[in-house]
Amino acid sequence: MEKRISLIQMDVSFENPSANFRKAEGFIEEAMKDKPDFICLPETWNTGFFPKEELEKLADENGNTTKKFLSKLSKKHNVNIIGGSVAVKRGDQVYNTSYIFNREGTLVAEYDKIHGFSPSGENEYFKGGENLCVFEIDGVKAGIVICYDLRFLELIRSLALKGIDILFLPAQWPHPRLNHWKTLSVARAIENQMFVAAVNALGTNGKLEMCGNSMIIDPWGNILVNAEEEEKIVTSVVDFEIVKDIRNRINVFKDRKPHLYQL
Numbered sequence: 466m467e468k469r470i471s472l473i474q475m476d477v478s479f480e481n482p483s484a485n486f487r488k489a490e491g492f493i494e495e496a497m498k499d500k501p502d503f504i505c506l507p508e509t510w511n512t513g514f515f516p517k518e519e520l521e522k523l524a525d526e527n528g529n530t531t532k533k534f535l536s537k538l539s540k541k542h543n544v545n546i547i548g549g550s551v552a553v554k555r556g557d558q559v560y561n562t563s564y565i566f567n568r569e570g571t572l573v574a575e576y577d578k579i580h581g582f583s584p585s586g587e588n589e590y591f592k593g594g595e596n597l598c599v600f601e602i603d604g605v606k607a608g609i610v611i612c613y614d615l616r617f618l619e620l621i622r623s624l625a626l627k628g629i630d631i632l633f634l635p636a637q638w639p640h641p642r643l644n645h646w647k648t649l650s651v652a653r654a655i656e657n658q659m660f661v662a663a664v665n666a667l668g669t670n671g672k673l674e675m676c677g678n679s680m681i682i683d684p685w686g687n688i689l690v691n692a693e694e695e696e697k698i699v700t701s702v703v704d705f706e707i708v709k710d711i712r713n714r715i716n717v718f719k720d721r722k723p724h725l726y727q728l
């Protein structure tokens with residue numbers, strides 16, 4: 466089974482949700498020229514990563530604006546949208562939440578980022594999620610994690626053990642850690658023998674400069690496409706037969722000895 470995946474590597478305007486919604490809509494329209502089955506947005510594309518003083522004011526109340534927006538566009542274009550993530554206010558907490566919509570414009574899954582990036586104080590401003598997220602769209606079994614979650618290999622192995630064939634990874638990952646972004650994304654693809662669709666942002670937040678390099682990586686660790694550091698859409702075909710093939714050739718999942726380690 467083959468699917469076309471488009472990553473929107475967007476320069477996110479810091480603290481400017483209305484400009485970001487306009488830009489995301491334009492990019493989704495433009496991505497349709499590549500006839501994708503899946504379109505993916507980056508992390509906190511509504512606010513940037515992340516406003517501190519203005520967070521509560523700028524966060525999307527119950528995700529209502531984002532859900533309406535993604536539902537309308539996925540239905541209009543008959544495309545599945547992995548909605549990156551947005552800052553969402555629920556009750557008196559703010560979450561870093563991803564919404565996933567299918568071609569019919571129906572919300573099929575949502576995920577709250579589990580690990581807040583403590584060096585930036587994200588864990589103090591956002592409430593961390595408590596649930597893993599696995600979903601199926603168009604016959605594809607997928608999981609999602611957000612940015613800093615990438616460093617927690619146990620989380621991603623847990624998703625792989627639930628049988629996912631592709632991991633979506635929206636991010637706002639900055640310089641100077643481009644090397645970590647690339648190396649860890651490729652490592653997660655190789656060690657779990659799955660595709661990784663890693664969609665980073667561009668843009669600045671004070672001293673932080675996001676490093677782009679959105680990539681689709683196959684289970685052998687080949688980078689099928691890389692947006693480098695340009696604001697643009699990149700698209701690749703992914704062939705899910707490769708997942709079955711590599712797992713037959715080098716059957717890591719069969720050869721594991723989990724009684725000797727935690728996971």
Ligand SMILES: NC(=O)CCC(=O)C(=O)O
Binds near residue numbers: 638
């Ligand atoms: N948005 C993030 O979670 C940033 C993560 C990061 O910069 C890192 O892990 O390094």
